[in-house]
Amino acid sequence: MPLGEFRFRSMRIGPIGMAVAGLTLLAAVAVMLLLLFGKTLLLSALVSWLWPRIFSPDFTKVVFGVEQVSFWKVLLLFVLAGAVVSLLRRRRRDR
DSSP states (O other): OOTTOEEETTEEEOHHHHHHHHHHHHHHHHHHHHHHHHHHHHHHHHHHHHHHHHSOHHHHHHHHSSSSOOHHHHHHHHHHHHHHHHHHHHHHHHO
């Protein structure tokens, strides 16, 4: 089997078919991530856009350690906060 060809039962998928299959896989992963983290991504984007318009760079430096807030720091903050809230809800429900 030469490089760049993949045999699936009796069909041959060339490089274009492999590229389409890879793009389909990436689209499926993107949809899964949006389903899992869609609200968090949207909220993080909104907060990272609004933060410099509301708070001063001095306050931002006290909170985040830098003068300009990073989207990735806000995203991580919201993911961790969501995990803690979920854990506390589950613990409260089990009582």
